[in-house]
Amino acid sequence: MKTYFNDASFRIGWSLVIALGLIAMSSCAKPAETEQTKTDQSAAAVVDADQAMTGNATAPVVKSGQPAPSREELAKLAEAATTGSGQARYVAIDDLGERAAESDMIVPGLIKNLDDSDPQVVWRSVRALGDYGEEAVAAAPKLRQLFANGDPILQYHAAVTLGKIGDRSAETVDMLVEAVGSSDGRVSRAAIEAMKILRPGPQKTVPALKKALRSGNNAVAAHALDAIVEGGPEAVPLISEMLSDPATVYLGATAAAEIGAPAAGAVPELEKVLGDTKHSQLQIQLLLALGRIGPAAKSAAPQIVDLLENSQDSTVPVAAAFALGSIGATEAEAPLRAAADAQDKPFLSMVAAWSLAKLNPDDAELKQQAIDKLNAGVKSKDPAIQGAAERGLKMLEMQASAATK
Numbered sequence: 001m002k003t004y005f006n007d008a009s010f011r012i013g014w015s016l017v018i019a020l021g022l023i024a025m026s027s028c029a030k031p032a033e034t035e036q037t038k039t040d041q042s043a044a045a046v047v048d049a050d051q052a053m054t055g056n057a058t059a060p061v062v063k064s065g066q067p068a069p070s071r072e073e074l075a076k077l078a079e080a081a082t083t084g085s086g087q088a089r090y091v092a093i094d095d096l097g098e099r100a101a102e103s104d105m106i107v108p109g110l111i112k113n114l115d116d117s118d119p120q121v122v123w124r125s126v127r128a129l130g131d132y133g134e135e136a137v138a139a140a141p142k143l144r145q146l147f148a149n150g151d152p153i154l155q156y157h158a159a160v161t162l163g164k165i166g167d168r169s170a171e172t173v174d175m176l177v178e179a180v181g182s183s184d185g186r187v188s189r190a191a192i193e194a195m196k197i198l199r200p201g202p203q204k205t206v207p208a209l210k211k212a213l214r215s216g217n218n219a220v221a222a223h224a225l226d227a228i229v230e231g232g233p234e235a236v237p238l239i240s241e242m243l244s245d246p247a248t249v250y251l252g253a254t255a256a257a258e259i260g261a262p263a264a265g266a267v268p269e270l271e272k273v274l275g276d277t278k279h280s281q282l283q284i285q286l287l288l289a290l291g292r293i294g295p296a297a298k299s300a301a302p303q304i305v306d307l308l309e310n311s312q313d314s315t316v317p318v319a320a321a322f323a324l325g326s327i328g329a330t331e332a333e334a335p336l337r338a339a340a341d342a343q344d345k346p347f348l349s350m351v352a353a354w355s356l357a358k359l360n361p362d363d364a365e366l367k368q369q370a371i372d373k374l375n376a377g378v379k380s381k382d383p384a385i386q387g388a389a390e391r392g393l394k395m396l397e398m399q400a401s402a403a404t405k
Helices: 012-020 035-041 046-054 071-083 086-099 103-113 119-130 133-148 152-164 170-179 185-198 202-213 218-230 232-243 249-259 261-276 280-310 316-327 330-340 346-359 364-378 383-404
Strands: none
Touching: 071 086, 071 103, 086 103, 086 119, 103 119, 103 133, 119 133, 119 152, 133 152, 133 170, 152 170, 152 185, 170 185, 170 202, 185 202, 185 218, 202 218, 202 232, 218 232, 218 249, 232 249, 232 261, 249 261, 249 280, 261 280, 280 316, 280 330, 316 330, 316 346, 330 346, 346 364, 346 383, 364 383
Protein backbone atom coordinates (compact mmCIF):
# COMPACT_ATOMS: atom_id res chain seq x y z
CA MET A 1 0.00 0.00 0.00
CA LYS A 2 1.49 3.31 -1.06
CA THR A 3 1.50 6.02 1.61
CA TYR A 4 3.26 9.34 2.14
CA PHE A 5 3.97 8.81 5.84
CA ASN A 6 7.65 7.98 5.53
CA ASP A 7 8.56 10.28 2.64
CA ALA A 8 10.84 12.92 4.16
CA SER A 9 10.42 15.29 1.23
CA PHE A 10 6.63 15.46 1.52
CA ARG A 11 5.45 15.58 5.15
CA ILE A 12 3.20 18.52 4.22
CA GLY A 13 0.93 17.77 7.12
CA TRP A 14 3.61 18.50 9.66
CA SER A 15 4.31 21.96 8.31
CA LEU A 16 0.57 22.64 8.30
CA VAL A 17 0.36 21.54 11.91
CA ILE A 18 3.00 24.02 12.91
CA ALA A 19 1.53 26.81 10.79
CA LEU A 20 -2.08 26.32 11.82
CA GLY A 21 -1.99 25.96 15.53
CA LEU A 22 -1.23 24.11 18.65
CA ILE A 23 0.09 20.71 17.64
CA ALA A 24 3.74 20.79 16.61
CA MET A 25 5.23 17.43 15.90
CA SER A 26 8.26 16.79 18.06
CA SER A 27 8.31 13.14 16.99
CA CYS A 28 8.38 13.82 13.26
CA ALA A 29 11.49 14.44 11.19
CA LYS A 30 11.80 17.76 9.46
CA PRO A 31 11.63 17.52 5.64
CA ALA A 32 15.00 17.31 3.96
CA GLU A 33 15.77 20.75 2.54
CA THR A 34 17.17 20.03 -0.87
CA GLU A 35 17.23 22.44 -3.79
CA GLN A 36 14.20 20.66 -5.22
CA THR A 37 12.12 21.00 -2.05
CA LYS A 38 13.03 24.68 -1.78
CA THR A 39 11.67 25.18 -5.30
CA ASP A 40 8.67 22.93 -4.70
CA GLN A 41 7.62 24.85 -1.61
CA SER A 42 7.14 27.94 -3.79
CA ALA A 43 5.79 26.15 -6.83
CA ALA A 44 3.03 28.68 -7.32
CA ALA A 45 5.52 31.55 -7.66
CA VAL A 46 5.85 32.25 -11.35
CA VAL A 47 9.22 33.97 -11.17
CA ASP A 48 10.80 31.04 -9.31
CA ALA A 49 9.45 28.60 -11.81
CA ASP A 50 10.56 30.83 -14.69
CA GLN A 51 14.10 30.66 -13.39
CA ALA A 52 13.86 26.89 -13.04
CA MET A 53 12.65 26.54 -16.60
CA THR A 54 15.02 28.97 -18.30
CA GLY A 55 18.39 28.41 -16.69
CA ASN A 56 20.31 31.65 -16.32
CA ALA A 57 17.55 33.85 -17.69
CA THR A 58 15.91 36.11 -15.14
CA ALA A 59 12.45 37.59 -14.90
CA PRO A 60 12.09 41.31 -15.66
CA VAL A 61 12.61 43.67 -12.76
CA VAL A 62 9.52 45.67 -11.87
CA LYS A 63 10.18 49.39 -12.06
CA SER A 64 7.88 50.70 -9.35
CA GLY A 65 6.76 54.30 -9.73
CA GLN A 66 7.72 54.46 -13.40
CA PRO A 67 5.48 56.89 -15.34
CA ALA A 68 3.12 55.44 -17.93
CA PRO A 69 4.86 55.22 -21.31
CA SER A 70 3.64 57.22 -24.29
CA ARG A 71 2.40 55.45 -27.40
CA GLU A 72 5.56 56.62 -29.14
CA GLU A 73 7.74 54.94 -26.52
CA LEU A 74 5.69 51.77 -26.75
CA ALA A 75 5.93 51.82 -30.53
CA LYS A 76 9.74 51.87 -30.27
CA LEU A 77 9.70 49.00 -27.81
CA ALA A 78 7.30 47.05 -30.01
CA GLU A 79 9.60 47.52 -32.99
CA ALA A 80 12.61 46.37 -30.95
CA ALA A 81 10.63 43.38 -29.68
CA THR A 82 9.65 42.23 -33.17
CA THR A 83 12.56 43.25 -35.40
CA GLY A 84 15.49 43.65 -33.00
CA SER A 85 18.09 41.04 -32.16
CA GLY A 86 19.90 39.49 -29.24
CA GLN A 87 19.68 40.73 -25.68
CA ALA A 88 18.13 44.07 -26.69
CA ARG A 89 15.18 42.20 -28.19
CA TYR A 90 14.73 40.05 -25.08
CA VAL A 91 14.75 43.15 -22.88
CA ALA A 92 12.18 44.87 -25.08
CA ILE A 93 9.83 41.86 -24.92
CA ASP A 94 10.17 41.65 -21.15
CA ASP A 95 9.60 45.39 -20.84
CA LEU A 96 6.41 45.20 -22.88
CA GLY A 97 5.12 42.50 -20.59
CA GLU A 98 6.03 44.53 -17.52
CA ARG A 99 4.28 47.62 -18.83
CA ALA A 100 1.23 45.74 -20.16
CA ALA A 101 -0.14 48.86 -21.81
CA GLU A 102 -1.88 49.65 -25.13
CA SER A 103 -2.70 46.04 -25.89
CA ASP A 104 -4.14 46.94 -29.29
CA MET A 105 -0.69 47.89 -30.58
CA ILE A 106 1.42 45.41 -28.59
CA VAL A 107 -0.41 42.07 -28.44
CA PRO A 108 -0.45 41.42 -32.24
CA GLY A 109 3.34 41.78 -32.39
CA LEU A 110 3.84 39.46 -29.45
CA ILE A 111 1.59 36.88 -31.06
CA LYS A 112 3.63 37.19 -34.26
CA ASN A 113 6.76 36.50 -32.21
CA LEU A 114 5.38 33.07 -31.34
CA ASP A 115 6.49 31.90 -34.80
CA ASP A 116 10.05 33.15 -34.34
CA SER A 117 13.01 30.78 -34.70
CA ASP A 118 14.67 32.05 -31.50
CA PRO A 119 13.39 29.98 -28.53
CA GLN A 120 13.99 32.83 -26.08
CA VAL A 121 11.96 35.21 -28.19
CA VAL A 122 9.13 32.69 -28.21
CA TRP A 123 8.94 31.85 -24.50
CA ARG A 124 9.51 35.46 -23.45
CA SER A 125 6.69 36.55 -25.75
CA VAL A 126 4.46 33.84 -24.32
CA ARG A 127 5.20 35.11 -20.83
CA ALA A 128 4.67 38.75 -21.81
CA LEU A 129 1.28 37.93 -23.33
CA GLY A 130 0.16 36.60 -19.97
CA ASP A 131 0.65 40.05 -18.47
CA TYR A 132 -2.06 41.43 -20.78
CA GLY A 133 -4.68 39.15 -19.30
CA GLU A 134 -7.92 38.75 -21.21
CA GLU A 135 -6.78 41.37 -23.73
CA ALA A 136 -4.44 38.70 -25.12
CA VAL A 137 -6.99 35.89 -25.37
CA ALA A 138 -6.57 35.87 -29.16
CA ALA A 139 -3.21 34.17 -28.55
CA ALA A 140 -4.88 31.03 -27.16
CA PRO A 141 -4.89 28.91 -30.35
CA LYS A 142 -1.21 29.60 -30.98
CA LEU A 143 -0.36 28.90 -27.35
CA ARG A 144 -2.04 25.50 -27.62
CA GLN A 145 0.01 24.77 -30.74
CA LEU A 146 3.21 25.64 -28.89
CA PHE A 147 2.18 23.41 -26.02
CA ALA A 148 1.67 20.51 -28.42
CA ASN A 149 5.30 20.78 -29.56
CA GLY A 150 6.36 19.03 -26.35
CA ASP A 151 9.09 21.46 -25.23
CA PRO A 152 8.67 21.65 -21.42
CA ILE A 153 9.86 25.28 -21.31
CA LEU A 154 7.18 26.32 -23.77
CA GLN A 155 4.62 24.04 -22.17
CA TYR A 156 5.22 25.61 -18.79
CA HIS A 157 4.92 29.20 -20.05
CA ALA A 158 1.98 28.39 -22.31
CA ALA A 159 0.04 26.80 -19.44
CA VAL A 160 0.71 29.78 -17.15
CA THR A 161 -0.32 32.27 -19.82
CA LEU A 162 -3.47 30.38 -20.84
CA GLY A 163 -4.59 30.71 -17.25
CA LYS A 164 -3.71 34.40 -17.06
CA ILE A 165 -5.52 35.32 -20.27
CA GLY A 166 -8.61 33.46 -19.10
CA ASP A 167 -9.11 31.15 -22.05
CA ARG A 168 -11.87 28.80 -20.86
CA SER A 169 -12.38 27.04 -24.16
CA ALA A 170 -12.92 23.29 -24.10
CA GLU A 171 -9.70 22.82 -26.08
CA THR A 172 -7.61 24.66 -23.50
CA VAL A 173 -9.23 23.02 -20.49
CA ASP A 174 -8.84 19.53 -21.95
CA MET A 175 -5.21 20.27 -22.75
CA LEU A 176 -4.56 21.44 -19.19
CA VAL A 177 -6.25 18.37 -17.70
CA GLU A 178 -3.97 16.20 -19.81
CA ALA A 179 -0.94 18.33 -18.83
CA VAL A 180 -1.49 17.60 -15.15
CA GLY A 181 -0.16 14.14 -15.93
CA SER A 182 3.03 15.48 -17.53
CA SER A 183 6.27 13.70 -16.67
CA ASP A 184 7.73 17.16 -15.98
CA GLY A 185 6.49 18.25 -12.57
CA ARG A 186 6.88 21.95 -13.37
CA VAL A 187 4.53 21.61 -16.32
CA SER A 188 2.06 19.72 -14.14
CA ARG A 189 2.13 22.44 -11.51
CA ALA A 190 1.66 25.16 -14.11
CA ALA A 191 -1.37 23.32 -15.49
CA ILE A 192 -2.88 23.01 -12.01
CA GLU A 193 -2.26 26.71 -11.38
CA ALA A 194 -3.99 27.63 -14.64
CA MET A 195 -6.98 25.47 -13.76
CA LYS A 196 -7.23 27.19 -10.38
CA ILE A 197 -7.63 30.47 -12.26
CA LEU A 198 -9.96 29.18 -14.96
CA ARG A 199 -12.15 27.14 -12.58
CA PRO A 200 -13.70 24.95 -15.29
CA GLY A 201 -15.93 23.12 -12.81
CA PRO A 202 -15.68 19.83 -10.90
CA GLN A 203 -16.32 17.66 -13.96
CA LYS A 204 -12.93 18.70 -15.33
CA THR A 205 -11.10 19.72 -12.17
CA VAL A 206 -11.69 16.62 -10.05
CA PRO A 207 -10.23 14.10 -12.52
CA ALA A 208 -7.17 16.33 -13.00
CA LEU A 209 -6.56 16.68 -9.28
CA LYS A 210 -7.00 12.95 -8.74
CA LYS A 211 -4.38 12.38 -11.41
CA ALA A 212 -2.04 14.83 -9.68
CA LEU A 213 -2.50 13.22 -6.28
CA ARG A 214 -1.54 9.84 -7.71
CA SER A 215 1.31 11.19 -9.84
CA GLY A 216 4.08 10.00 -7.55
CA ASN A 217 5.53 13.51 -7.72
CA ASN A 218 5.35 15.04 -4.26
CA ALA A 219 5.53 18.64 -5.46
CA VAL A 220 2.69 18.06 -7.94
CA ALA A 221 0.60 16.37 -5.24
CA ALA A 222 1.24 19.29 -2.89
CA HIS A 223 0.18 21.75 -5.58
CA ALA A 224 -2.98 19.74 -6.21
CA LEU A 225 -3.67 19.74 -2.48
CA ASP A 226 -3.40 23.53 -2.48
CA ALA A 227 -5.96 23.68 -5.29
CA ILE A 228 -8.30 21.40 -3.35
CA VAL A 229 -8.03 23.56 -0.24
CA GLU A 230 -8.87 26.66 -2.25
CA GLY A 231 -12.14 24.95 -3.20
CA GLY A 232 -13.31 25.15 0.42
CA PRO A 233 -16.62 23.40 1.11
CA GLU A 234 -16.99 22.56 -2.59
CA ALA A 235 -14.01 20.23 -2.17
CA VAL A 236 -15.63 18.11 0.56
CA PRO A 237 -16.89 15.35 -1.79
CA LEU A 238 -13.40 14.98 -3.23
CA ILE A 239 -11.86 15.00 0.25
CA SER A 240 -14.25 12.26 1.37
CA GLU A 241 -13.22 10.22 -1.66
CA MET A 242 -9.54 10.83 -0.85
CA LEU A 243 -10.10 9.60 2.69
CA SER A 244 -11.45 6.31 1.38
CA ASP A 245 -8.36 5.65 -0.75
CA PRO A 246 -5.18 4.41 1.03
CA ALA A 247 -3.04 6.25 -1.52
CA THR A 248 -4.57 9.65 -0.69
CA VAL A 249 -6.03 9.27 2.80
CA TYR A 250 -3.29 11.30 4.49
CA LEU A 251 -3.65 14.09 1.94
CA GLY A 252 -7.41 14.08 2.45
CA ALA A 253 -6.97 14.55 6.19
CA THR A 254 -4.47 17.33 5.55
CA ALA A 255 -6.89 19.10 3.19
CA ALA A 256 -9.72 18.85 5.73
CA ALA A 257 -7.46 20.31 8.42
CA GLU A 258 -6.48 23.20 6.19
CA ILE A 259 -10.07 24.01 5.22
CA GLY A 260 -11.30 23.79 8.80
CA ALA A 261 -14.95 24.38 9.71
CA PRO A 262 -16.24 24.44 6.09
CA ALA A 263 -15.03 20.82 5.75
CA ALA A 264 -17.65 19.62 8.26
CA GLY A 265 -19.20 17.39 5.61
CA ALA A 266 -16.10 15.19 5.76
CA VAL A 267 -16.51 14.37 9.47
CA PRO A 268 -18.19 10.95 8.96
CA GLU A 269 -15.33 9.75 6.75
CA LEU A 270 -12.72 11.23 9.11
CA GLU A 271 -14.31 9.34 12.00
CA LYS A 272 -14.39 6.12 10.02
CA VAL A 273 -10.71 6.32 9.13
CA LEU A 274 -9.81 7.26 12.71
CA GLY A 275 -11.58 4.14 13.93
CA ASP A 276 -9.86 1.91 11.39
CA THR A 277 -6.25 3.07 11.36
CA LYS A 278 -3.50 2.15 13.80
CA HIS A 279 -0.93 4.39 12.15
CA SER A 280 0.00 7.11 14.62
CA GLN A 281 0.99 9.73 12.07
CA LEU A 282 -2.32 9.37 10.27
CA GLN A 283 -4.17 9.44 13.59
CA ILE A 284 -2.47 12.75 14.41
CA GLN A 285 -3.47 14.29 11.09
CA LEU A 286 -7.05 13.07 11.47
CA LEU A 287 -7.21 14.52 14.98
CA LEU A 288 -5.88 17.82 13.69
CA ALA A 289 -8.58 17.83 10.99
CA LEU A 290 -11.37 17.14 13.47
CA GLY A 291 -10.03 19.81 15.80
CA ARG A 292 -9.81 22.36 13.01
CA ILE A 293 -13.38 21.60 11.94
CA GLY A 294 -14.50 22.36 15.47
CA PRO A 295 -17.89 21.76 17.12
CA ALA A 296 -19.30 20.09 14.00
CA ALA A 297 -16.92 17.20 14.77
CA LYS A 298 -18.16 16.69 18.33
CA SER A 299 -19.56 13.25 17.44
CA ALA A 300 -15.95 12.01 17.29
CA ALA A 301 -15.38 12.74 21.00
CA PRO A 302 -15.56 9.10 22.22
CA GLN A 303 -12.93 7.97 19.71
CA ILE A 304 -10.72 10.92 20.57
CA VAL A 305 -10.96 10.26 24.31
CA ASP A 306 -9.92 6.66 23.70
CA LEU A 307 -6.78 7.86 21.91
CA LEU A 308 -6.08 10.38 24.66
CA GLU A 309 -6.17 7.67 27.30
CA ASN A 310 -4.85 4.59 25.53
CA SER A 311 -2.50 5.48 22.69
CA GLN A 312 1.01 4.09 23.02
CA ASP A 313 2.43 6.90 20.88
CA SER A 314 3.62 9.91 22.88
CA THR A 315 2.28 12.53 20.47
CA VAL A 316 -1.17 11.12 19.60
CA PRO A 317 -2.57 12.03 23.06
CA VAL A 318 -1.31 15.60 22.56
CA ALA A 319 -3.22 15.84 19.30
CA ALA A 320 -6.25 14.24 20.96
CA ALA A 321 -6.18 16.78 23.78
CA PHE A 322 -6.06 19.60 21.26
CA ALA A 323 -8.96 18.13 19.29
CA LEU A 324 -11.16 17.67 22.39
CA GLY A 325 -10.78 21.30 23.38
CA SER A 326 -11.32 22.50 19.83
CA ILE A 327 -14.54 20.56 19.22
CA GLY A 328 -16.01 21.58 22.58
CA ALA A 329 -16.15 18.09 24.12
CA THR A 330 -17.24 19.08 27.62
CA GLU A 331 -17.88 15.42 28.42
CA ALA A 332 -14.11 14.88 28.17
CA GLU A 333 -13.21 17.09 31.14
CA ALA A 334 -12.26 14.19 33.43
CA PRO A 335 -9.68 12.62 31.08
CA LEU A 336 -8.39 16.07 30.19
CA ARG A 337 -7.88 16.89 33.86
CA ALA A 338 -5.96 13.65 34.29
CA ALA A 339 -3.80 14.52 31.28
CA ALA A 340 -3.22 18.05 32.59
CA ASP A 341 -1.89 16.54 35.83
CA ALA A 342 0.63 14.31 33.99
CA GLN A 343 3.83 15.84 35.35
CA ASP A 344 6.01 13.45 33.37
CA LYS A 345 4.41 14.55 30.08
CA PRO A 346 4.85 18.33 29.89
CA PHE A 347 3.67 18.69 26.28
CA LEU A 348 0.48 16.73 26.94
CA SER A 349 -0.08 18.49 30.26
CA MET A 350 0.23 21.90 28.60
CA VAL A 351 -2.17 21.14 25.76
CA ALA A 352 -4.70 19.46 28.04
CA ALA A 353 -4.65 22.53 30.30
CA TRP A 354 -5.25 24.70 27.26
CA SER A 355 -8.22 22.55 26.25
CA LEU A 356 -9.73 22.74 29.74
CA ALA A 357 -9.48 26.53 29.64
CA LYS A 358 -11.10 26.56 26.23
CA LEU A 359 -13.95 24.32 27.43
CA ASN A 360 -14.48 26.54 30.51
CA PRO A 361 -13.98 30.12 29.36
CA ASP A 362 -15.46 31.57 32.57
CA ASP A 363 -13.23 29.57 34.91
CA ALA A 364 -10.45 31.95 35.91
CA GLU A 365 -8.52 29.27 37.79
CA LEU A 366 -8.36 26.90 34.80
CA LYS A 367 -7.38 29.75 32.53
CA GLN A 368 -4.54 30.77 34.84
CA GLN A 369 -3.32 27.18 35.07
CA ALA A 370 -3.26 27.00 31.29
CA ILE A 371 -1.42 30.32 31.00
CA ASP A 372 1.19 29.19 33.52
CA LYS A 373 1.84 25.96 31.63
CA LEU A 374 1.93 27.75 28.28
CA ASN A 375 4.36 30.35 29.59
CA ALA A 376 6.59 27.53 30.79
CA GLY A 377 6.28 25.96 27.36
CA VAL A 378 7.44 29.17 25.69
CA LYS A 379 10.72 28.77 27.61
CA SER A 380 11.16 25.17 26.47
CA LYS A 381 14.23 24.25 24.47
CA ASP A 382 12.03 22.05 22.30
CA PRO A 383 10.93 24.22 19.34
CA ALA A 384 7.78 22.12 18.91
CA ILE A 385 6.60 22.79 22.47
CA GLN A 386 7.71 26.40 22.26
CA GLY A 387 5.77 27.05 19.05
CA ALA A 388 2.69 25.29 20.36
CA ALA A 389 2.80 27.30 23.58
CA GLU A 390 3.06 30.61 21.75
CA ARG A 391 0.13 29.71 19.53
CA GLY A 392 -1.90 28.47 22.50
CA LEU A 393 -1.46 31.76 24.33
CA LYS A 394 -2.61 33.71 21.30
CA MET A 395 -5.66 31.49 20.93
CA LEU A 396 -6.62 32.04 24.59
CA GLU A 397 -6.24 35.78 24.08
CA MET A 398 -8.48 35.59 21.02
CA GLN A 399 -11.06 33.61 22.98
CA ALA A 400 -11.03 36.16 25.81
CA SER A 401 -11.34 39.03 23.34
CA ALA A 402 -14.34 37.41 21.64
CA ALA A 403 -16.04 36.86 25.01
CA THR A 404 -15.87 40.58 25.87
CA LYS A 405 -17.50 41.73 22.66
